[in-house]
Amino acid sequence: MSDTILGRLIGGPLDTQIIPLDAATLDAIDDExxxxxxxxxxxxxRAGDAENTGEHDGPTTVPYRFDAEL
Structure with a gap:
C-alpha cells in the first residue's frame, strides 16, 4: 500500500473530487x-472497500458517497 490514502467523493456538490485523508492506515479511516x-x-x-491497496498500484483510494448537507 502507498503512504497516501485518498477519499474519492461520489455525488453531491463535490462529486468526482479526490481529497487526502488524515490517516496513516486503513484501520484509521473514518466511516464519515x-x-x-x-x-x-x-x-x-464510506461507500465500499479501499482500492489500490497493493505495493505498486498507486495511492490507496476509499470511496465516500454524499449523504447530507447541513
Whole structure:
C-alpha cells in the first residue's frame, strides 16, 4: 500500500473530487467525512472497500458517497 490514502467523493456538490485523508492506515479511516461547505457542512459516508491497496498500484483510494448537507 502507498503512504497516501485518498477519499474519492461520489455525488453531491463535490462529486468526482479526490481529497487526502488524515490517516496513516486503513484501520484509521473514518466511516464519515464532515467537510466545510459555504455556510454549512457536507456529510459523506464510506461507500465500499479501499482500492489500490497493493505495493505498486498507486495511492490507496476509499470511496465516500454524499449523504447530507447541513
Amino acid at each position: 467525512l464532515v467537510l466545510p461547505w459555504e455556510q454549512g457542512q457536507l456529510i459523506y459516508r
